[in-house]
Amino acid sequence: xxxxxxxxxxxxxxxxxxxFYESVAAMPVDIVYLGETVCSRRHELxxxxxxxxxxxxxxxxxxxxxxxxTLIESESDLKALRRAVDNQRFMVEANEMGAVRLLAKQxxxxxxxxxxxxxxxxxxxxxxxxxxARWVMPPEAGRELLAGMRPALPxxxxxxxxxxxxVPLAYSARCFTARRFNLQKDNCEFKCIDxxxxxxxKTREGQEFLSVNGIQTQSAKIxxxxxxxxxxxxxxxxxxxxxxQEAGTAAVLAAFRAKLDGRDTPLxxxxxxxxxxxxPGLELIGKAA
Amino acid sequence: MNAPxxxxxxxxxxGLPALKAAVDxxxxxxxxxxxxxxxxxxxxxxxxxxxxLKEGIRYAHDRGVKVLIALNTYPQTENWPRWTAAVDRAxxxxxxxxxxxxxxxxxxxxxxxxxxxxxxxxxGSATNYEAINFYHERFGIQRAVLxxxxxxxxxxxxxxxxxxxxxxxxxxxxxVMVEGRCALSAYATGTSPNCNGACSPGKAVRWEQTPQGLxxxxxxxxxxxxxxxxxxxxxxxxxxxxxxxxxxxxAIEEPASLNTLEFLPELVRxxxxxxKIEGRQxxxxxxxQVTKIWREAIDNCLRDPGQFAPKASWMAELNKVSEGxxxxxxxxxxxxx
Numbered sequence: 001x002x003x004x005x006x007x008x009x010x011x012x013x014x015x016x017x018x019x020f021y022e023s024v025a026a027m028p029v030d031i032v033y034l035g036e037t038v039c040s041r042r043h044e045l046x047x048x049x050x051x052x053x054x055x056x057x058x059x060x061x062x063x064x065x066x067x068x069x070t071l072i073e074s075e076s077d078l079k080a081l082r083r084a085v086d087n088q089r090f091m092v093e094a095n096e097m098g099a100v101r102l103l104a105k106q107x108x109x110x111x112x113x114x115x116x117x118x119x120x121x122x123x124x125x126x127x128x129x130x131x132x133a134r135w136v137m138p139p140e141a142g143r144e145l146l147a148g149m150r151p152a153l154p155x156x157x158x159x160x161x162x163x164x165x166x167v168p169l170a171y172s173a174r175c176f177t178a179r180r181f182n183l184q185k186d187n188c189e190f191k192c193i194d195x196x197x198x199x200x201x202k203t204r205e206g207q208e209f210l211s212v213n214g215i216q217t218q219s220a221k222i223x224x225x226x227x228x229x230x231x232x233x234x235x236x237x238x239x240x241x242x243x244x245q246e247a248g249t250a251a252v253l254a255a256f257r258a259k260l261d262g263r264d265t266p267l268x269x270x271x272x273x274x275x276x277x278x279x280p281g282l283e284l285i286g287k288a289a
Numbered sequence: 290m291n292a293p294x295x296x297x298x299x300x301x302x303x304g305l306p307a308l309k310a311a312v313d314x315x316x317x318x319x320x321x322x323x324x325x326x327x328x329x330x331x332x333x334x335x336x337x338x339x340x341x342l343k344e345g346i347r348y349a350h351d352r353g354v355k356v357l358i359a360l361n362t363y364p365q366t367e368n369w370p371r372w373t374a375a376v377d378r379a380x381x382x383x384x385x386x387x388x389x390x391x392x393x394x395x396x397x398x399x400x401x402x403x404x405x406x407x408x409x410x411x412x413g414s415a416t417n418y419e420a421i422n423f424y425h426e427r428f429g430i431q432r433a434v435l436x437x438x439x440x441x442x443x444x445x446x447x448x449x450x451x452x453x454x455x456x457x458x459x460x461x462x463x464x465v466m467v468e469g470r471c472a473l474s475a476y477a478t479g480t481s482p483n484c485n486g487a488c489s490p491g492k493a494v495r496w497e498q499t500p501q502g503l504x505x506x507x508x509x510x511x512x513x514x515x516x517x518x519x520x521x522x523x524x525x526x527x528x529x530x531x532x533x534x535x536x537x538x539x540a541i542e543e544p545a546s547l548n549t550l551e552f553l554p555e556l557v558r559x560x561x562x563x564x565k566i567e568g569r570q571x572x573x574x575x576x577x578q579v580t581k582i583w584r585e586a587i588d589n590c591l592r593d594p595g596q597f598a599p600k601a602s603w604m605a606e607l608n609k610v611s612e613g614x615x616x617x618x619x620x621x622x623x624x625x626x
Contacts, residue, residue, distance in 0.1 A: 072420070073438065078419060096415075119364065119391065119483070120393050126393065140483065169471070170473050173626050201540050203531060204532060205511050279479055281472065
């Protein structure tokens, strides 16, 4: 199995983002997804910056993929999408069907991203015909879905599973980080840059429940399939997606790499893995690490 | 000036009495689902079996009203045949269109029933014309229902760049999340709108009177707590009160209904083809009331868009049936964002 670093979900200052990807070049990861997938207002890095990073990572032996926005609302969002699709060098992860249309029209192979809602082999089959070389299971899907699809998986397609990080659960037109500060999204003062790991939402009895990242809502718990790796391998998973967090990403990648090599390296955290087991996502089945 | 494009009023039918209420009060279309997880309002006591649907179709068609069947959840391999059977059944009964979200199912419907009209469900999360045109080119969808996330200017941009008819939500409960892109309920309860057709399912809900107040829980998670005399609401995750730092507030969305009545002339001008009323889970009385007001409003507006203004009596009646007894213009109005 290969390890992938998912797109950075958060909004970090420019230098922090550049430094992070500089360090990724030395991390034990095979594939790196790059680009803004959450909010079109974020602009610490532009496409050209990501193309530079992609080139550097490619030089370091990584496969770089450009991820597209999940929620495309405006003509300027579409312009940015077209530029990513037309980059001519790196594979693109399509995160909504507009991207699929543009990629398919040009006959460019692509990654069918986790928000395309691929829940059955018929849908995956037709996306494969349109050029999908890899698909990312929706995070809410689990082993049963994959087992059901396996006999009918398109030949040669790679299966990627979200394996570590705060699970992206929902997307909205509204920004909940801006809402926290009584600001409108159009005038948000980019408050999310102050929350490099998201903003914690607790229940009224203090249980950590969700994490807000601009227009995206994530799980508060860290999804962690490290202990489930043998089962993932047996289920036919080709790639494990690790979602970047502000701290510890290198250690997480190292732990997954070690596990793939047969060595156990424990990780600490408030973990969950319910989705993979067909349970509510926040549950932890068995031991996490 | 050209005559305005007619606008269809598309009304919810959670059961036969609601269907008749919609038809009797001026709906152009009713939308309904089967009694299972093939549709996104898979709630106990709702929806249609074979007999009630046949009767409903007869009732609607006799009065010149179309029937649309929502099959807008995402089938999985092991239950795939149930979804295709539902498509076949809808076609056999002679419905006017089916509303789908899953591309695989669209391909099936197009193959098996080439003359059956396909609508793209709001659950398909298509928020731009490239995405909508994708479904049009690949599966021949003729209408798309837009997620409730676009501003009016963005809706107009979509209409200008697609041959697909555009339907928007006009009134009713408001998902603050992009439809089809929300796994909050799946995370908390294991029941997913995408796959099971239900959000925050009743079986996971607990109401409990405690010394701190009336508490609502979803699979054990405290969604809200109400003081004496506070208006209570169903514990949908996005409409709960939570703590951020030390502050307790509606961290995601205050309970309110969408009401776009005041935008009607704008919607007419930009060429919207249909307005959808949310609420298959609501009572026949709600359906009758809301349908009647929107019928009158649309007729007034089409007669003279320049002079249209929502009557105070309409707004008052609609507010009475609103969730949270307040309304919002939603994303159509930029400040909401």
